[in-house]
Amino acid sequence: MPELPEVETTRRLIEPQLTGARVLRVEHAHPERYLRTAAIEGRTVSELARRGKYILVRFHEREPALELIVHLGMTGGFRPQGGPHTRVTLHTDRGPLFFNDARRFGKWLVVPEGDYRELPTLAAMGPEPLSDDFSLAEFVRAARSAGAVKPWLLSQKPVAGLGNIYADEALWRAGIHPETRGLDEAQATRLHAAIREVLARAVEVGGSTLSDNTYQQPDGKPGYFQLEHSVYARERQPCPRCGTEIRKYWLAQRGTHYCPTCQAAP
Ligand SMILES: [Zn+2]
Structure with missing residues (x-):
């Protein structure tokens, strides 16, 4: 199961492709697992952050500021190519990025930026261990x-x-x-x-x-x-x-x- 180092590695590797990219369409067949993703269609990625094991893709180029929260689950990961376990395709003006997840425990949701009411673990999360906040x-x-x-x-x-x-x-x-x-x-x-x-x-x-x-x-x-x-x-x-x-x-x-x-x- 991906922990902080695996999630941070993932964030760093997809950051150059996504920062400044415009999302054209988010393609998937499971609206109950990948929530409200239509809200980021047409929006431009401002930055990629991370808290604990969550990747936070932020859109604050215009109001309302939105955040796409991605949890990789047990087996989720981003890939440049699709495959039999592709669950979500993020189509952008720089080309597609594929989210593959064999066991399907990964989760995506779009929220108003910073609104973590649906994610109690994220809302109550302690300081980032590699930051100065970890006193x-x-x-x-x-x-x-x-x-x-x-x-x-x-x-x-x-x-x-x-x-x-x-x-x-x-x-x-x-x-x-x-x-x-x-x-x-x-x-x-x-x-x-x-x-x-x-x-x-x-x-x-x-x-x-x-x-x-x-x-x-x-x-x-x-x-x-x-x-x-x-x-x-x-x-x-x-x-x-x-x-x-x-x-x-x-x-x-x-x-x-x-x-x-x-x-x-x-
Ligand atoms: Zn020993």
């Missing part, structure tokens, strides 16, 4: 009274964009067990740094392409961060730091990978 003091304060740390990270409230892969990687890097509650200041400080380091590096190398191969960059290349995973999908392999076998178990319905030595149980 260490605030993170330390919130972590002190938080429940089990991994589900807390996945809630998107303390910080935006972390899913299963990068939560496991950041917790390993910080040496914190996924079920630790109420982090002390030293733990929270390490975790804050680890989140930024893991995500910045993953964005730099284009995200993670897993063995199911569903995520690709829009130019068809894979991401490369999976080659640098320390724990994710490495169960029974040695921890890169201490050599102990990485374990996998289920926590809050998510496959969770950790090193029992580096991340001692709380």
Whole structure:
């Protein structure tokens, strides 16, 4: 499932084609999954932004300012060519861009800019981890009274964009067990740094392409961060730091990978 690095990689690669382009027509057969897309026909893209795992295509060249929100779901991605899994074709004055999505969990909707009432996760989303808004003091304060740390990270409230892969990687890097509650200041400080380091590096190398191969960059290349995973999908392999076998178990319905030595149980 695409997380912040995969979504940011996607945003960067489609940005040159879309910024300043005029949308001619949005073609799809599922008005219940791709909502109100007719509203952006005839409009010109002002900018492409991102919050967490959402791509935000903004149209504020004239009133009313609109925003197309795209969530990639499990397998959604933009491609220069159509195929058997093309669900939406965005026709623009610079040519078409195709949205392919084998498992159909992706979602598009057009809203007045900044109106996220239909998307409670987006409305309540915490700060962007790679921006100055991700304050260490605030993170330390919130972590002190938080429940089990991994589900807390996945809630998107303390910080935006972390899913299963990068939560496991950041917790390993910080040496914190996924079920630790109420982090002390030293733990929270390490975790804050680890989140930024893991995500910045993953964005730099284009995200993670897993063995199911569903995520690709829009130019068809894979991401490369999976080659640098320390724990994710490495169960029974040695921890890169201490050599102990990485374990996998289920926590809050998510496959969770950790090193029992580096991340001692709380
Ligand atoms: Zn270890």
